[in-house]
Amino acid sequence: MAAVVEVMSGTARELGKTLRLLSRNKIGFAGLLVTLLVVFMSLAGPLIWPPEQSANVADINQGPSQKHWLGTDFQGQDNLLKVISGGKEIVIIAFLAGTLTTLLAVSVGAFSAFIGGWVDGLLMEVVNVWLTIPKLPLLAILATMLKLNDVWLLAVILALIQWPGLARQVRSQILTLKKRDYVEAATMLDLGTGNIIFREMLPNMMSFITIALIFEMTHAIYQQTSLVFLGLVPFSGANWGVMIELAQRKGALFAPTAAWSLLAPSLAIILFQLALVSFARSLDEVFNPRLRTSV
Amino acid sequence: MAVTSTTPRPSIAPRPEPVEGSLLVWLDRIKSNYLLRRLVKAIFTVWLVTTLIFFVLRAMPGNPVDIFLQDLTASGISPEEARNQAAALLNIRLDQPIHEQYFEFIGNLLRGDLGRSYRSRGLLVSDMIAARLPWTLFSVGLSLLLSFTIGIALGTIMAYLRDSWFDHLLSNVAATLDALSQYLIGLLAILLLGVVWKAVPIQQMRGSLSPGVQPGFTLEFYGDLLGHVLVLALVYVLSTVGGWTLAMKSSTVATLGEDYVTVAKARGLSDGRIITAYVGRNATLPLFTRLAITIGFALGGAVLLEELFVYQGIGYLLVQAIRARDYPVMQGIFMVITMAVVAANLVADFAYGWLDPRIRIAGEGN
Numbered sequence: 139m140a141a142v143v144e145v146m147s148g149t150a151r152e153l154g155k156t157l158r159l160l161s162r163n164k165i166g167f168a169g170l171l172v173t174l175l176v177v178f179m180s181l182a183g184p185l186i187w188p189p190e191q192s193a194n195v196a197d198i199n200q201g202p203s204q205k206h207w208l209g210t211d212f213q214g215q216d217n218l219l220k221v222i223s224g225g226k227e228i229v230i231i232a233f234l235a236g237t238l239t240t241l242l243a244v245s246v247g248a249f250s251a252f253i254g255g256w257v258d259g260l261l262m263e264v265v266n267v268w269l270t271i272p273k274l275p276l277l278a279i280l281a282t283m284l285k286l287n288d289v290w291l292l293a294v295i296l297a298l299i300q301w302p303g304l305a306r307q308v309r310s311q312i313l314t315l316k317k318r319d320y321v322e323a324a325t326m327l328d329l330g331t332g333n334i335i336f337r338e339m340l341p342n343m344m345s346f347i348t349i350a351l352i353f354e355m356t357h358a359i360y361q362q363t364s365l366v367f368l369g370l371v372p373f374s375g376a377n378w379g380v381m382i383e384l385a386q387r388k389g390a391l392f393a394p395t396a397a398w399s400l401l402a403p404s405l406a407i408i409l410f411q412l413a414l415v416s417f418a419r420s421l422d423e424v425f426n427p428r429l430r431t432s433v
Numbered sequence: 434m435a436v437t438s439t440t441p442r443p444s445i446a447p448r449p450e451p452v453e454g455s456l457l458v459w460l461d462r463i464k465s466n467y468l469l470r471r472l473v474k475a476i477f478t479v480w481l482v483t484t485l486i487f488f489v490l491r492a493m494p495g496n497p498v499d500i501f502l503q504d505l506t507a508s509g510i511s512p513e514e515a516r517n518q519a520a521a522l523l524n525i526r527l528d529q530p531i532h533e534q535y536f537e538f539i540g541n542l543l544r545g546d547l548g549r550s551y552r553s554r555g556l557l558v559s560d561m562i563a564a565r566l567p568w569t570l571f572s573v574g575l576s577l578l579l580s581f582t583i584g585i586a587l588g589t590i591m592a593y594l595r596d597s598w599f600d601h602l603l604s605n606v607a608a609t610l611d612a613l614s615q616y617l618i619g620l621l622a623i624l625l626l627g628v629v630w631k632a633v634p635i636q637q638m639r640g641s642l643s644p645g646v647q648p649g650f651t652l653e654f655y656g657d658l659l660g661h662v663l664v665l666a667l668v669y670v671l672s673t674v675g676g677w678t679l680a681m682k683s684s685t686v687a688t689l690g691e692d693y694v695t696v697a698k699a700r701g702l703s704d705g706r707i708i709t710a711y712v713g714r715n716a717t718l719p720l721f722t723r724l725a726i727t728i729g730f731a732l733g734g735a736v737l738l739e740e741l742f743v744y745q746g747i748g749y750l751l752v753q754a755i756r757a758r759d760y761p762v763m764q765g766i767f768m769v770i771t772m773a774v775v776a777a778n779l780v781a782d783f784a785y786g787w788l789d790p791r792i793r794i795a796g797e798g799n
Binding site: 266267269270271272273274275276278279280281282283356359360363364367368369370382386397400401404407408411412415416419 | 613
């Protein structure tokens with residue numbers, strides 16, 4: 139337990155240092171701010187600006203105006219209000235699925251690297267086979283058999299499908315770290331495996347894991363919105379993916395006046411993904427002095 | 434995949450020679466031959482995925498066979514009759530224990546029999562796939578070839594001009610494209626090119642060919658073929674080229690620091706020769722392992738994009754099958770896509786071995 143507490147306080151210290159470094163990197167800082175904004179708007183926004191309940195037949199498929207900043211959809215509802223109330227599920231699933239994927243990948247990768255031998259070989263073969271399975275078709279097929287309406291169930295399924303790539307990276311990271319002098323010294327001093335993992339290795343992998351976590355979150359956004367887009371996961375009406383699917387079904391793709399009801403949710407997803415990725419990329423630069431000079 | 438499994442092994446002391454012609458000799462040959470080992474692994478992967486999909490579709494609670502039976506019984510057919518119909522349609526005998534069904538399924542599969550469609554009664558799944566597969570292979574293949582070439586060219590230029598404005602601009606554009614979801618690029622391409630700017634006649638570009646155009650060696654056919662694949666290919670290229678560019682840049686930067694490049698420069702070789710024979714050839718190597726992953730990604734993405742562009746490939750067929758809960762078709766397409774990915778892996782590995790003699794030698798080992 140003490141080791142865990144140590145890691146936590148160490149992480150908090152690191153976090154402060156990282157934020158200071160990050161504020162110098164403009165794109166990354168903007169990415170962080172936009173991410174926080176999207177998360178805040180998605181979770182708290184609907185409480186401040188409640189979604190419209192009824193249709194407005196008079197204002198169907200309008201372009202942006204003073205009254206409706208992002209235009210209106212096929213029901214005459216304001217696109218901006220729908221975008222605000224449509225982010226909650228996406229943000230929550232992205233967070234859950236990203237965290238679960240990372241946890242699973244780090245556990246399997248670390249276990250495989252530490253145990254070595256034939257177990258390691260077998261696990262890596264499983265990973266290689268798993269990586270060749272086309273994920274989206276598999277997800278689509280599973281979605282016909284499992285009712286993926288539940289946020290937790292979908293997050294678990296996404297994690298089960300997504301973990302192998304990251305697990306392989308974690309394994310090679312740990313194998314590299316194991317050869318570092320300070321880890322070898324700790325091994326020679328016989329500080330115990332738990333101690334070596336939590337106090338010597340994990341703090342040095344925190345940056346790598348954080349970046350991986352963010353990238354897994356963008357993958358989860360891609361996959362869940364794809365499923366909704368195919369009409370396989372019937373989430374509630376207020377969801378960026380559902381907005382796209384509904385608008386497309388109502389023919390918005392070929393009606394120039396309705397373009398905004400497709401553009402608004404698409405831009406929301408793009409904004410969220412780009413913010414996450416630019417934040418992760420700048421973290422990479424902040425943590426990695428070699429990249430800081432060469433890119 | 435090749436990189437992890439082909440690190441040079443230390444040479445082992447000579448083992449006692451097994452008796453000629455025995456199983457051991459064969460196993461030994463398989464183990465020591467790089468290409469053969471890859472082949473065995475590929476076959477094993479296909480078998481594993483096939484088995485997985487069999488048990489998912491047959492043995493999971495709420496599996497489609499049960500649901501199909503329920504549907505039939507609900508429509509007024511006696512349970513007896515329903516079982517017979519299901520057995521005939523799915524080419525399975527439901528009375529047999531699951532492992533015997535499994536062996537029969539594998540046997541059918543080896544003969545190329547994927548069963549019949551639930552919904553388009555009587556149609557063989559293998560025929561349905563055979564009619565659609567060429568379109569997907571054509572559009573995905575063409576696009577990946579284009580994006581691979583463009584990515585390698587841009588990546589090399591960026592590596593040579595690193596830290597210039599060109600490099601910074603392209604790095605950001607490539608990272609942005611790499612981060613975007615494939616179907617969103619497709620959606621925006623249709624929306625902006627076809628609807629808002631009206632740059633292309635998007636309505637006429639739906640489908641894979643215009644009605645009435647006959648396949649043949651005519652200018653009209655080729656024109657129509659390219660016209661229909663144009664925007665789809667653009668979307669595939671845009672969604673994959675960013676990854677290629679970034680990978681090629683970092684690989685080239687790493688290669689430029691190698692001793693043999695410095696030596697080549699010192700020997701006064703021309704820049705063109707250094708770029709192609711010394712830097713390019715070595716820097717492209719790691720990208721071949723990426724090729725397999727990208728092909729899998731593109732084939733998976735075909736599900737979304739072909740639906741969006743109403744392109745008559747297997748991705749579109751899969752979406753139709755999923756909407757209609759047509760399980761034999763879903764199962765068949767899933768296996769075909771997996772086989773395509775495995776085959777692509779294999780080709781990439783072979784190409785890798787051919788391009789990089791070090792791998793071959795390491796594989797042949799002792």
